[in-house]
Amino acid sequence: MRKIEGLTVIPTDTAPEHARLVDDFTPSLIDVGAHNLCPGCGEPIAMRSLLEIVEELAVIDRAIGVFGIGCYTAFSNNLDCEVLQALHGRAPSLATGVKRAKPNTLVFTIQGDGDMVNEGLQEVIHAAARGENITCVMLNNGVFGETGGHITAATVMGQRTKNSLEGRNAKDHGYPIRLSNLIAELEGACYVARGAVNTAGNVAKTRRMITRAFETQLRGEGFSFLEILTMCPTGWFIETQEAPDYLDDTLAATHTIGVVKDTAAK
Amino acid sequence: MRSVLTRGSVVIDVEACKGCDLCIDACPPDVLVMTTHEVNTRGYRYPLLLPGCTGCKACSQICPDFVFQVYKYDKPIEIEVAE
Amino acid sequence: MTAQLLEGSDAVAHAMVAAGCRFFAGYPMTPFTEVLEHMAKLLPPVDGVCMNAESELEAVGMAWGAAATGTRAATGSTGQGLSLMQESLAEITLAHLPLVVLNMARAQGDYYQATRGGGHGDYRHLVLAPMDVPEAVELTQLAFHLADTWRNPVMVFGDYYLAHTYQSVDVQPIDFGPVPVKDWALDGSSSGTGRAKLISPLGDFKQRDDVGYDLSDYYLRCAAKTAAMVAGVEPMIDIGYCDDADVVVVAFGTAGKYIRYTVAQMRADGLRVGYARPITLFPFPSEAIVRATAGARRVAVYENNMGQMVDDVRLAVLGRAPVDFIGGLSLDSSGFGIAPDYNVDVLRRKITAVMEASS
Numbered sequence: 001m002r003k004i005e006g007l008t009v010i011p012t013d014t015a016p017e018h019a020r021l022v023d024d025f026t027p028s029l030i031d032v033g034a035h036n037l038c039p040g041c042g043e044p045i046a047m048r049s050l051l052e053i054v055e056e057l058a059v060i061d062r063a064i065g066v067f068g069i070g071c072y073t074a075f076s077n078n079l080d081c082e083v084l085q086a087l088h089g090r091a092p093s094l095a096t097g098v099k100r101a102k103p104n105t106l107v108f109t110i111q112g113d114g115d116m117v118n119e120g121l122q123e124v125i126h127a128a129a130r131g132e133n134i135t136c137v138m139l140n141n142g143v144f145g146e147t148g149g150h151i152t153a154a155t156v157m158g159q160r161t162k163n164s165l166e167g168r169n170a171k172d173h174g175y176p177i178r179l180s181n182l183i184a185e186l187e188g189a190c191y192v193a194r195g196a197v198n199t200a201g202n203v204a205k206t207r208r209m210i211t212r213a214f215e216t217q218l219r220g221e222g223f224s225f226l227e228i229l230t231m232c233p234t235g236w237f238i239e240t241q242e243a244p245d246y247l248d249d250t251l252a253a254t255h256t257i258g259v260v261k262d263t264a265a266k
Numbered sequence: 267m268r269s270v271l272t273r274g275s276v277v278i279d280v281e282a283c284k285g286c287d288l289c290i291d292a293c294p295p296d297v298l299v300m301t302t303h304e305v306n307t308r309g310y311r312y313p314l315l316l317p318g319c320t321g322c323k324a325c326s327q328i329c330p331d332f333v334f335q336v337y338k339y340d341k342p343i344e345i346e347v348a349e
Numbered sequence: 350m351t352a353q354l355l356e357g358s359d360a361v362a363h364a365m366v367a368a369g370c371r372f373f374a375g376y377p378m379t380p381f382t383e384v385l386e387h388m389a390k391l392l393p394p395v396d397g398v399c400m401n402a403e404s405e406l407e408a409v410g411m412a413w414g415a416a417a418t419g420t421r422a423a424t425g426s427t428g429q430g431l432s433l434m435q436e437s438l439a440e441i442t443l444a445h446l447p448l449v450v451l452n453m454a455r456a457q458g459d460y461y462q463a464t465r466g467g468g469h470g471d472y473r474h475l476v477l478a479p480m481d482v483p484e485a486v487e488l489t490q491l492a493f494h495l496a497d498t499w500r501n502p503v504m505v506f507g508d509y510y511l512a513h514t515y516q517s518v519d520v521q522p523i524d525f526g527p528v529p530v531k532d533w534a535l536d537g538s539s540s541g542t543g544r545a546k547l548i549s550p551l552g553d554f555k556q557r558d559d560v561g562y563d564l565s566d567y568y569l570r571c572a573a574k575t576a577a578m579v580a581g582v583e584p585m586i587d588i589g590y591c592d593d594a595d596v597v598v599v600a601f602g603t604a605g606k607y608i609r610y611t612v613a614q615m616r617a618d619g620l621r622v623g624y625a626r627p628i629t630l631f632p633f634p635s636e637a638i639v640r641a642t643a644g645a646r647r648v649a650v651y652e653n654n655m656g657q658m659v660d661d662v663r664l665a666v667l668g669r670a671p672v673d674f675i676g677g678l679s680l681d682s683s684g685f686g687i688a689p690d691y692n693v694d695v696l697r698r699k700i701t702a703v704m705e706a707s708s
Contacts, residue, residue, distance in 0.1 A: 001345070004301065004304060005301060005303070005304060005314075007314060007316065008347055008348065009314040009315055009316060010275060010315045010319075010345070012275070012278040012280075012314070012315050013277065014277065015277055015335070015337060016275040016337050016339065018339055019275060019321075019337035019338060019339045019340065020337065020338055020340065021336070021337055022274070022321055022323060022336050022338050023323045023334070023336040024326075024335055025282075025326075025332045025335050026332045029540075030332070031555060033282065033331070034282060034331075035331075036561065037330065038284075039284035039285060039286040039310070039330075039331075040284070040286035040287070040288060040330065041330045042330065043330070044330040044331065045288075045327070045328055045329070048327070048332070049327070055541075060540045060541035061537060061538055061540060061541055062537035062540070063540045063541075064535050064536075064537050064540070066414070067549075073551075076547070076549060077549060077551070077552060077554075077555050077561070077562055079545060080540065080541055080544075081540040081541070081545050082536075082537055082539055082540045082545050082546045082547070083545070083546075083547045084414065084417045084535060084549075085444070085547070085548065085549030085550060086410070086413075087410075087436060087437055087440050087550075090410040090413075090437060092410075093402070093406070093407040093408075093409075093410025093411045093413070093414065094410050094411070094413050094417070095414060096400070096407075096411050096414060097372065097410065097411040097412060097413060097414020097416070097418075097422070098415065098418055098535065099414075100372070100398045100400065100414075100415065101372055101398065101414070101415040101420040101422075102420075102536050105536065105537045106537065122403065122404065122406075122407070123406070123407055126403040126407060199292060199328075200292035200294065200324035200327065200328055203324075203327050203328050204327075207327075240286035240287055240288070241286070241287035241288075241290075241291075243286075243288075244288065244291060
């Protein structure tokens with residue numbers, strides 16, 4: 001025990017004795033833990049969850065990730081998982097080509113809302129309608145994070161961004177697209193869920209959704225879609241500690257968290 | 267003095283921390299606190315561990331910068347703290 | 350197989366399958382559509398996949414994904430559809446992936462698009478321009494070989510005539526020799542080994558010291574690879590009657606076939622005219638053009654556009670002889686590239702005018 005700032009704290013610089021490691025710093029499928037994403041970013045949390053589920057399901061030796069373009073692209077050359085880097089918006093088509101050419105693989109895309117809902121909306125819609133046996137993952141933070149916080153097609157009403165300074169309003173910017181709900185309407189979509197990584201509870205819930213989405217693909221049922229709400233305090237222009245509540249109050253008020261569709265559950 | 271049942275512990279990579287506070291709210295037994303004026307070499311505040319950790323992994327699972335290594339004691343320990 | 354009477358699109362499709370192509374994605378567009386039809390028929394029986402993509406954007410993306418698995422893959426369209434694909438074609442090239450791209454163009458207005466690349470960045474595609482169906486059967490197969498050899502997209506530049514002319518052909522697999530092992534191809538098996546593969550237009554190796562890509566380093570290596578490819582590919586050209594020709598006419602593709610025929614007729618009439626027909630549009634057979642035109646007093650360029658390849662011919666000839674553009678856009682009302690000027694009398698008049706100027 002030692003005193004820091006008047007508190008009696010437990011030393012945390014070395015491993016405790018008579019204890020076993022239950023979770024390591026960096027997930028084993030991420031090569032380098034250090035990254036240049038902003039403080040409080042939700043994307044590394046989602047990446048960790050996804051990769052740990054791939055490992056848990058014991059399918060790592062046939063996993064291929066197809067990356068879109070966004071802040072999360074920082075991870076595309078930092079994984080111990082095969083990666084095919086796509087263009088902005090095009091990942092579902094690349095994933096289709098991979099999966100059709102190598103049907104025995106587990107293929108997932110990683111895209112943002114700017115990538116998937118703006119640039120490549122038709123790609124994911126068509127992949128879902130075809131019942132393509134892949135898992136598309138959208139990290140939705142409601143802004144173009146990489147450019148510094150600009151309005152996307154998923155930005156919620158009233159949300160202030162660098163190019164909607166007074167907040168999104170219907171007259172000037174129209175309404176947000178609730179992509180999970182749109183995709184759930186398509187017959188080819190088998191599993192559709194929206195999670196979040198703003199609280200420990202939501203992370204745990206999202207991990208179960210990831211498991212279900214991958215299981216859907218592994219059973220060969222068809223298209224699975226996972227939307228993960230992630231924090232972007234930089235692009236939301238708020239303090240990092242305010243981000244989890246901001247996500248609940250704004251993003252999740254429009255993009256409701258929960259399983260939207262699960263054909264296997266019927 | 268009182269004793270606090272402690273089932274787990276963490277190693278914290280202080281230099282990797284970006285001070286975002288996510289772990290503080292995520293911690294179910296509420297045993298992580300942020301420094302208020304101590305900072306790492308990059309200028310970020312970082313979390314401190316108080317007695318009572320359960321080794322539940324909530325901190326490591328929500329940390330964007332992978333600064334936590336989580337341990338569980340083979341047998342829970344009691345830590346004496348001043349009231 | 351023995352000789353069959355096949356529509357050009359059908360013959361090209363057979364040639365792709367003979368070359369080992371097992372993935373094709375396309376979107377209907379005249380005059381490319383029939384290639385897609387035939388691939389949809391031919392691929393499933395050989396355990397291949399033909400995707401009826403919902404757009405050209407998606408077609409090229411699907412082919413990109415399949416190519417990344419090491420599968421011999423192809424896509425194609427007509428110039429307009431290829432315009433939609435350009436962003437991906439540029440990135441596929443930077444990602445060092447082999448892909449065969451067909452352009453069943455409308456006339457020859459896509460020469461710049463094909464040889465300069467309509468996309469962004471410092472990349473080049475190899476471009477092969479067959480003059481007829483038998484040559485297309487050979488060049489289509491060569492395209493897959495070159496794509497695998499150089500890990501670079503290769504375009505086969507055709508047109509309405511190539512796609513829709515029926516000719517008797519015997520499509521046999523051609524052995525162009527070995528290609529490098531595709532040890533870069535993705536199948537998931539390297540995941541979790543500590544050396545998981547990465548295919549990316551942003552960089553193909555993982556930096557261990559920091560996260561992110563070093564684009565400067567990677568783009569320079571891409572440029573070096575392109576330079577090696579351009580230096581390593583032997584340009585192809587078909588030359589005739591040039592040794593003592595006063596006038597050499599340069600033309601490619603279907604137009605090249607008409608010029609060949611017209612020049613042969615003029616030779617039979619004792620006129621000192623020759624032809625040069627570039628088969629690789631990129632790399633352009635500049636040195637062969639220099640040799641073929643060394644004794645010519647004038648050089649003429651015929652193409653069914655407002656003058657595109659003429660620039661490359663002028664760069665090759667470099668002012669040693671006047672270069673006359675005798676082409677021009679020739680279309681019927683369909684706009685699909687059916688050219689009233691593809692007529693021996695018309696072409697002969699155009700060449701004769703250059704010969705008169707040279708004397």
